[in-house]
Every structure is written in structure tokens, then in C-alpha cells.
Amino acid sequence: MFLFRSNNKLSNIDFSYLIITFLIIIYFTITYSPPIISLWESAEIYLDFLPTDKRLMVLSISEDPVTSGHFNNSFGYAFLIVSRYISDIFGNHLSIIRIPSTIYGLFALALFFIIIKKWFDFKLAILSILLLATNQYFLIFQHLLLPQMATLLMMFFLIFRFQKFNEKQNFYTIILLGLAFCLCSLNYITGRLFAVSIIFYYFLIHNNLHLLKISTFKDVFSKKRAKNFLYLLISIVLIFTILYPGNIFLFFSKEFIMPSIRIGEYNPGLFEIINNI
Numbered sequence: 001m002f003l004f005r006s007n008n009k010l011s012n013i014d015f016s017y018l019i020i021t022f023l024i025i026i027y028f029t030i031t032y033s034p035p036i037i038s039l040w041e042s043a044e045i046y047l048d049f050l051p052t053d054k055r056l057m058v059l060s061i062s063e064d065p066v067t068s069g070h071f072n073n074s075f076g077y078a079f080l081i082v083s084r085y086i087s088d089i090f091g092n093h094l095s096i097i098r099i100p101s102t103i104y105g106l107f108a109l110a111l112f113f114i115i116i117k118k119w120f121d122f123k124l125a126i127l128s129i130l131l132l133a134t135n136q137y138f139l140i141f142q143h144l145l146l147p148q149m150a151t152l153l154m155m156f157f158l159i160f161r162f163q164k165f166n167e168k169q170n171f172y173t174i175i176l177l178g179l180a181f182c183l184c185s186l187n188y189i190t191g192r193l194f195a196v197s198i199i200f201y202y203f204l205i206h207n208n209l210h211l212l213k214i215s216t217f218k219d220v221f222s223k224k225r226a227k228n229f230l231y232l233l234i235s236i237v238l239i240f241t242i243l244y245p246g247n248i249f250l251f252f253s254k255e256f257i258m259p260s261i262r263i264g265e266y267n268p269g270l271f272e273i274i275n276n277i
Contacts, residue, residue: 021126025106028139029102033143040067040068041144043070045097057082058075059078059244060246061244063259064259067146069187077147077187079186083098083100098144100150101144104142104150105138109132111159111160112125112156113125113128115160148188151184154183154187158177174228174232175235178235178236182236185256186243189259203225203228237251
């Protein structure tokens, strides 16, 4: 729980609002359960639940980071394969199969609340998570065994760790920022593009940067920022290696953000990838 700890104390009124919001979110989470299996979800369930093949939960970067993570990748998405292990214990019911996505969605809402509260205030954070929790697209993906909800959770986790890194830049926050970057890169392609964008945002865009004032560039290209970038890169490499050594080969190739498998589908060229980011 140290990842979510905050020094701001809630008043009794704020706590009451938080409880009411939590009950509303739980209500929508429980009552919304589509009985029909979606097209790409069917492929994910079929491959994850083959009786003859119980896949290992390997935290590898997908070679083909799409809605179903098994194509051209023998491992698939570990955050979805966990559903097979849960179902083996509690039963192969559709609501059981989708438990991981539901949990990812609830944690994503919790992180979203913390992020908005830190940037703005309590009331806006409450309104934000209510809008997100009742959003139709969010509800759909929260109740399907697809990588979008796990990806959203990791994107929020990366923003959260980026906030912490900006507050206090030390070895501890750099390591956790590197961990968030790695986890965000394991699933859907959006997570990779987002992770790279966040890092570029910090190291190439500075609060004091003014294109017409050369003196401000010294802050952007300072030794401290260069050292932080080096430490972050080292931590990312080490964490990727610990998760799965094969990650390194994909990370240091253009396939990381421009997978050639899908080059004609959504990344036909350099300008298109920039547009996606």
C-alpha cells in the first residue's frame, strides 16, 4: 500500500463522499456483466484456456501488441493468462474468467483518483472517477478479458510514479519509475507509446523551456537530468531483464514502438507513429 499512501488527511465529509462514490462504482461493476463474448475476447479465451496447453505467466513484451496478445508470441499477455489460473480454482464461468479485468479497472479508478487529487482537488477527483467509472467504453473493457484495462491501469501507474519522481528525484523514485515504464510496455501498443511519451516529456520538455531564450536550454540539458535519464535507462534494462531476459532484444529495436507485424495496419510510417503518440 506504500504506492498509494498520501499525507493529505480526509475530513469526515470527504470520507462520506468517498464511501458513496465507492458504493456507486461497486454497483456498476457488479451489475454490468455482458453475457456475450466479444470477437477478440473469444480468441484470448480460446488460447488461454486450451486444455492441452496451460500457458506460463511470462512477463514478456509482446511482439504483436494487439487486442489478443498471442499472435506471433508464444507467451501472450501474462496479465490476462492469470485468468486461467483463477478459473482453475473457482470454476470456468464467464464472470470468473473476467475477474482480472474487473480488478484492473477498480485499481485504475483508485490511481486515477489519486492522480487527479494531487493535481487539482478532492471534489474534482471524485467527479472524475465517477465519470470514468460510468463511461460506457470503460465499463465494456472492464468486463472483457482483453489487454485494454490492464494497459490503462499501467498507464495510470506510470503517471502516478512520474508525479512522485517530480516531487522527489532520488534512486528510489527512479527505480519505481523504471518499473512503471516496464509494466506499461508489456501489453497493448498504446501502453508502449504512452510510456515513451512520458519519458520524452520529462527529458525533452522543461517547465522553464523557452525556444527564444537560449539560456533556458541549460536546464533542459543539465547534468542532473542527463544523470537521471542514465539511471532510469539502467533501471529499465535491469527490470526488463529480471521480468524476462528476451525483453531486451525487443526493447532496443524499432519493433518496440513500430512493430513490423502490424506496419500496414496502424503504423504505416514514421509520421503516423508520431501522430499516434
